[in-house]
Amino acid sequence: MTHNKTLLLLAAVMFACPLVFAQPADNKYLTSEDVIELELRHDLQQKNRLTGKFATVEDSYRSALLERFLAYTKVDSQSQLDENMAFPMNDNLRRTAALLYQEIQLFAKPAGWKTYMSENQYIYIHIPSNIKKKVPVLGFSAHYDTTPDIPGSGIKARVIKNYDGGDVVINQEKNIVINPQNEPYLGKMIGQTIVVSDGNTMLSADDKAGVAAVVTTLQTLAENPNIKHGPIQVVITPNEDIGMAGEGLDMDLYYPEIPFDFDAGVNGEVIVANFSAYGALVKIHGVHGHQSYAATNGYRNATIAAAAIIQDMTPLEDLPNYSTGEDGYIEPHHTTYDAQNNVVTVDFRLRFFDPKQGEDWFKRLDKAVADAAQKYDVKIEKQVTKQYTNVADGMHPAAQQLVGKALQAAGVQPKFLKERAGTGPAMFAKRDICLGAPCLPTGQNNPHSFKEWLSEKDLFVAYKAALNLVKFVQDVPSVPQRAQKTQQRAEAAKAKLLNALKKDQKVQGIIKGK
Ligand SMILES: [Zn+2]
Numbered sequence: 223m224t225h226n227k228t229l230l231l232l233a234a235v236m237f238a239c240p241l242v243f244a245q246p247a248d249n250k251y252l253t254s255e256d257v258i259e260l261e262l263r264h265d266l267q268q269k270n271r272l273t274g275k276f277a278t279v280e281d282s283y284r285s286a287l288l289e290r291f292l293a294y295t296k297v298d299s300q301s302q303l304d305e306n307m308a309f310p311m312n313d314n315l316r317r318t319a320a321l322l323y324q325e326i327q328l329f330a331k332p333a334g335w336k337t338y339m340s341e342n343q344y345i346y347i348h349i350p351s352n353i354k355k356k357v358p359v360l361g362f363s364a365h366y367d368t369t370p371d372i373p374g375s376g377i378k379a380r381v382i383k384n385y386d387g388g389d390v391v392i393n394q395e396k397n398i399v400i401n402p403q404n405e406p407y408l409g410k411m412i413g414q415t416i417v418v419s420d421g422n423t424m425l426s427a428d429d430k431a432g433v434a435a436v437v438t439t440l441q442t443l444a445e446n447p448n449i450k451h452g453p454i455q456v457v458i459t460p461n462e463d464i465g466m467a468g469e470g471l472d473m474d475l476y477y478p479e480i481p482f483d484f485d486a487g488v489n490g491e492v493i494v495a496n497f498s499a500y501g502a503l504v505k506i507h508g509v510h511g512h513q514s515y516a517a518t519n520g521y522r523n524a525t526i527a528a529a530a531i532i533q534d535m536t537p538l539e540d541l542p543n544y545s546t547g548e549d550g551y552i553e554p555h556h557t558t559y560d561a562q563n564n565v566v567t568v569d570f571r572l573r574f575f576d577p578k579q580g581e582d583w584f585k586r587l588d589k590a591v592a593d594a595a596q597k598y599d600v601k602i603e604k605q606v607t608k609q610y611t612n613v614a615d616g617m618h619p620a621a622q623q624l625v626g627k628a629l630q631a632a633g634v635q636p637k638f639l640k641e642r643a644g645t646g647p648a649m650f651a652k653r654d655i656c657l658g659a660p661c662l663p664t665g666q667n668n669p670h671s672f673k674e675w676l677s678e679k680d681l682f683v684a685y686k687a688a689l690n691l692v693k694f695v696q697d698v699p700s701v702p703q704r705a706q707k708t709q710q711r712a713e714a715a716k717a718k719l720l721n722a723l724k725k726d727q728k729v730q731g732i733i734k735g736k
Pocket of ligand 1: 365428429462485
């Protein structure tokens with residue numbers, strides 16, 4: 223999940239993202255030691271599974287899942303906003319993506335799956351169906367970047383097995399302690415495994431837990447061809463925590479019929495709706511001149527028009543402090559004054575669940591601007607930017623029921639939530655409403671804080687729910703319009719990849735595959 227405030231600086235720029243295949247040999251972000259470490263871990267996991275170290279195959283994947291999550295926490299991967307870049311990208315993100323991509327190759331390649339990495343470090347995996355029946359294309363997403371809002375470099379995860387129900391001292395010096403009194407859900411973890419940081423950084427379960435759940439699900443499918451599945455598309459993105467997960471998405475490579483995201487909390491809580499978020503910049507152009515002779519020299523004050531627009535736009539009941547539950551809000555977040563040009567800019571934020579409420583507010587904005595322009599005789603410009611979209615507006619009709627069934631079969635009661643913020647799929651949905659997806663719980667508690675902790679049990683539930691989705695989606699009837707759009711996108715992707723192949727020999731190695 224992401225914070226609202228980081229969305230302010232969104233550059234609403236869409237751009238093409240050429241595909242490249244990052245070979246370890248020519249990837250400066252990946253050392254040969256990295257590759258060996260990944261291979262050793264993979265080999266050991268396979269050996270453990272095949273030689274019966276674990277009572278069941280499920281137990282072996284459960285162990286691999288936690289191991290994978292812990293390995294991910296060691297990799298620095300904070301995204302950062304950079305106003306000078308259309309799509310901010312740093313070396314840590316590039317290295318994280320390279321490691322992930324290399325890891326996925328270890329099982330995806332032998333299974334004959336297609337994997338792609340875009341120039342802006344989106345990882346795409348296309349899994350062909352292994353059944354005859356035509357079933358909807360399932361989608362999974364997660365994000366590998368972590369928030370820049372709190373320290374996240376050099377994370378030292380600590381695993382607490384068989385939690386006894388008492389105080390968990392995350393950091394003695396800083397007096398960072400969690401216990402069932404301040405964390406009621408922790409009280410339900412007695413006898414379970416939890417993971418915390420050392421209190422100097424976040425834990426980064428947001429969203430490395432989600433990535434671990436998705437990757438382990440894929441590993442399970444690749445290594446167990448007896449598990450029947452339809453076609454599956456997967457995307458693992460950067461820059462979700464700065465509100466830009468949708469910006470670099472190639473919708474030809476990720477456009478499933480029924481998408482699901484793995485980036486929510488605990489205990490069966492699924493996010494099925496969120497705010498639609500818009501920013502409205504209103505620029506009032508004053509006119510220079512001496513105030514004393516304004517009646518004749520044309521001087522116009524911009525501030526008075528700004529005040530009138532703010533007044534008209536935000537009656538008390540629409541302010542954030544009067545908004546709870548499913549109410550939206552409007553906020554004149556801040557104003558700036560450009561003295562040189564005598565321009566006052568008001569930056570409004572609009573958040574709503576109900577599209578009708580949004581429509582009314584945009585009409586109100588039009589009227590407020592027109593009235594102020596006329597009354598105070600100033601020129602006013604406005605620029606409205608969509609920041610993210612309510613996933614409920616375009617969600618597949620079967621998605622909610624399907625995720626409920628999948629969680630129930632994984633042993634938890636689903637609870638459906640409406641989030642007063644944005645999710646990764648909300649950022650995708652801004653590009654295309656059909657990409658609106660439910661967001662599944664992955665075991666994250668207190669994200670973006672030193673008190674962050676992971677419930678290993680909930681992480682395992684996410685993994686099991688993903689496998690259940692793979693199974694249950696086969697009973698969902700196709701929605702012809704969606705199926706057609708997915709098909710069209712897949713054909714566009716094929717053409718795009720062929721074109722890339724002609725242009726760039728580096729791509730050859732990957733798209734020549736099965
Ligand atoms: Zn997240």
